[in-house]
Every structure is written in structure tokens, then in C-alpha cells.
Amino acid sequence: MSKTNLSNLDLNLLVILDTVFSERSLTLAGKKLFMTQSAISHALSKLRDHFEDRLFIRRGNKMDPTPLCEELHESLSPSLKKILESLDDRGEFSPESSKRTFRLGLSDYLCNLLLPEIISILQTQAPNVTLRIVQATYEQRTAMLQNGKLDLFLGCLRDYGAGIFKEKLFQDREVCILRKDHPITGEVMTEDEVSHAEFVALSLSESGLGFLEDYLYHKGVQRKIKVVVQQEAVIPSLVSSSNLVGTLAERLAQIYTKIMPLRIIRLPLQNTEFEIFQHWHAVNDNDPAHIWMRSVLKHVADSLPQLTKHKY
Incomplete structure (x- = not known):
């Protein structure tokens, strides 16, 4: 590219580029920026000329970014966000007036x-x-x-x-929740109960279930994972209507036991605390x-x- 000197480029054009990228539509970008579609099209024409690239390709009603546009957006969007926020706050931050x-x-x-x-x-x-x-x-x-x-x-x-x-x-710790009339009745699960119960577990990772499995593994206890979810809020409803045992942070478990027919039971581990x-x-x-x-x-x-x- 021969015309990549950003000092010659109007900052407003970059705002338009960022908005079209986000909205994938000239019409929606225009509404968000309070500009006409023809004004957005004219700005996009200037950007295409400057970067010597089509930037967006129309497919039906959708504007798909080109590889160069993807690369530009990845580099420019965070910087543009910082610039606009700094201008909005005038280099300071006043919670009472900020629109961040x-x-x-x-x-x-x-x-x-x-x-x-x-x-x-x-x-x-x-x-x-x-x-x-x-x-x-x-x-x-x-x-x-x-x-x-x-x-x-x-x-x-x-x-x-x-x-x-x-x-x-703050600190919290892992506990289990089950429905109030669950066959498991104690305050602490036995290792045998852990081995035979079916669990609904949480995973926020693409590669595993986290530290609780490591604790159980080193204690020689393996539990049966029936369902794995990424949303803790799903666990109480699944547990309340089945024989599943759910693992939750204790602070969250206490919230749900107040509004649902659930009770808290602890795992046979001396320490399940974690820090946030x-x-x-x-x-x-x-x-x-x-x-x-x-x-x-x-x-x-x-x-x-x-x-x-x-x-x-």
C-alpha cells in the first residue's frame, strides 16, 4: 500500500470503519452515527481509496470485511476506543458526568x-x-x-x-447442592457417595474442569460427570428436578437455597477454597x-x- 500515512486520514473515517465493521450494515452504521447511508458510503469510498482495498464486500444485506479490514480493525479498534474515551473524559474521569x-x-x-x-x-x-x-x-x-x-x-x-x-x-469455596429430598442425606458426602453419584459440573475452560477434579484425583476419588455447563445459573434448576448433584461456589449456593428447594452438602475434602x-x-x-x-x-x-x- 502506498497511502498508509494515518496523519492524512480523518479520525472520523476510522470511527465509521469501526462502526460498519461492528454493524455489518451501512444502514445500521448510519443510524448509530446519525448519518445518512449516502454519507456512510462516501466515507467508505474514501477509506477504500486510502487503503487501496475494498474493505467490505456486500453479500445480500450484509457487509463482510476483507482480510485487510479484519487486520485493520483488530489493530485500530482498541486504540480508537481509548482515544474516544479520553476525549470524552477530557483526560480525567468524573463518574458523575462520564458516559463510559x-x-x-x-x-x-x-x-x-x-x-x-x-x-x-x-x-x-x-x-x-x-x-x-x-x-x-x-x-x-x-x-x-x-x-x-x-x-x-x-x-x-x-x-x-x-x-x-x-x-x-474475596474468597469462596466449592460445595455441592442437591434437592432437599435427595437420597443422599448427610452434611458431608462420603467418598463412596461421590463415586456413585452423577454430577452436573461447571467448566469455563476449553481444556478441563478445573481444580476440583485435581483435588479429587489426588485423593483417589473419581466422580461421574453427567452434564458439563458453562453457566452456573443452569445448575440449580437441573439439580432441583433430578438426582444430579451440582457443584457451586458456596456464596452462590446460599442464594439459591433461599429461593429453591435445595440444600448444601460438602465434599469429602478438607479444603475447597479458592480466591477471586x-x-x-x-x-x-x-x-x-x-x-x-x-x-x-x-x-x-x-x-x-x-x-x-x-x-x-
């Missing part, structure tokens, strides 16, 4: 546990700030932080590589908006009640 959108990686469990209080704080402190909740596997999270598709994600401690910062928020951290990319470490959002999450986590002590 924060993209938070939260599982069903964390949404149930934290989101109501987060929203309450936003309603009083930052009425124009919005949230976009994203669910991602362990393997996707680092890339999503790097490309700006996530501002923060909350999850267990793992090695997410260089440039990913973290802060501990918030994670963010180094590029956002000193951003005032991120610092504020992280403080909100930390405040909400600190307000959670302490876990009760269990005697195994």
Missing part, C-alpha cells in the same frame, strides 16, 4: 454475587456509565484484555502472562476511569459477608 462503557468479564456466579451492588453504586455515583457483561473462557481472557474487548475480568488466579495485573477481591481476583491490562493501570471501576469492584467485594468456618 465498561466491559466486564463476569460469570453467572459473579453476576449474581456482585452485579446488583455494582449497579446500585453506578446509579448513585455514575448515572450515565454503562456496563457490558462478557463471558469468556480462560483461554480467551488475555487476548480480550489486550485487544480492548474487556476492560476487566474477574476469576480465579492463573498465569495470564506478562502485562496482566491483578488484585485479590480482578485482572486488567497494564496499559490501563493508570487510567483514572479504570482505577475508579476497580475501586468499585473492590468495595463491593469487601462488603461481602465472611464465610462461616466449616469443621470437616
Whole structure:
């Protein structure tokens, strides 16, 4: 390409490129940007001339990006987002007036546990700030932080590589839930009951079921996994209408036992505790908006009640 000098390119054209990429439609992009379709088409013509590429190919009512457009968007979109947010906040961050959108990686469990209080704080402190909740596997999270598709994600401690910062928020532990009239009646499952019961398990990874299986394996106990889900909120309904035993974080299990005919039972393990951290990319470490959002999450986590002590 001979005309790749971005200093000659209007920033507004990049906004249009990003919007058409997201909407896959000139009409929808125009509505989102309050522009006519002819104005969007004219802008796209300038972009095609500048990059010497078609950028989008019409297939029916859909605009499919070319490989070059895909590459441009991957590089430009996070930077463009940062520029627009900085312009909107004038280099500072005022929660009362900001119109920022924060993209938070939260599982069903964390949404149930934290989101109501987060929203309450936003309603009083930052009425124009919005949230976009994203669910991602362990393997996707680092890339999503790097490309700006996530501002923060909350999850267990793992090695997410260089440039990913973290802060501990709270502790929880794995327990089991089953329907109140389940044949298993004790407060702690025996190893024999674990071996013969059928479980519904959670996995947020593409490669396995996580630390609980490792604990059981080293104890010489193998459980039967009947169903694997990626949404914790599905587990209580499956358990309440079957003989399945579900594994959940205790804080979430306590919420569901108050509204459904379920009870909590513990696994035959001395320690099933885990820690939840918030994670963010180094590029956002000193951003005032991120610092504020992280403080909100930390405040909400600190307000959670302490876990009760269990005697195994």
C-alpha cells in the first residue's frame, strides 16, 4: 500500500470503519452515527481509496470485511476506543458526568454475587456509565484484555502472562447442592457417595474442569460427570428436578437455597477454597476511569459477608 500515512486520514473515517465493521450494515452504521447511508458510503469510498482495498464486500444485506479490514480493525479498534474515551473524559474521569462503557468479564456466579451492588453504586455515583457483561473462557481472557474487548475480568488466579495485573477481591469455596429430598442425606458426602453419584459440573475452560477434579484425583476419588455447563445459573434448576448433584461456589449456593428447594452438602475434602481476583491490562493501570471501576469492584467485594468456618 502506498497511502498508509494515518496523519492524512480523518479520525472520523476510522470511527465509521469501526462502526460498519461492528454493524455489518451501512444502514445500521448510519443510524448509530446519525448519518445518512449516502454519507456512510462516501466515507467508505474514501477509506477504500486510502487503503487501496475494498474493505467490505456486500453479500445480500450484509457487509463482510476483507482480510485487510479484519487486520485493520483488530489493530485500530482498541486504540480508537481509548482515544474516544479520553476525549470524552477530557483526560480525567468524573463518574458523575462520564458516559463510559465498561466491559466486564463476569460469570453467572459473579453476576449474581456482585452485579446488583455494582449497579446500585453506578446509579448513585455514575448515572450515565454503562456496563457490558462478557463471558469468556480462560483461554480467551488475555487476548480480550489486550485487544480492548474487556476492560476487566474477574476469576480465579492463573498465569495470564506478562502485562496482566491483578488484585485479590474475596474468597469462596466449592460445595455441592442437591434437592432437599435427595437420597443422599448427610452434611458431608462420603467418598463412596461421590463415586456413585452423577454430577452436573461447571467448566469455563476449553481444556478441563478445573481444580476440583485435581483435588479429587489426588485423593483417589473419581466422580461421574453427567452434564458439563458453562453457566452456573443452569445448575440449580437441573439439580432441583433430578438426582444430579451440582457443584457451586458456596456464596452462590446460599442464594439459591433461599429461593429453591435445595440444600448444601460438602465434599469429602478438607479444603475447597479458592480466591477471586480482578485482572486488567497494564496499559490501563493508570487510567483514572479504570482505577475508579476497580475501586468499585473492590468495595463491593469487601462488603461481602465472611464465610462461616466449616469443621470437616
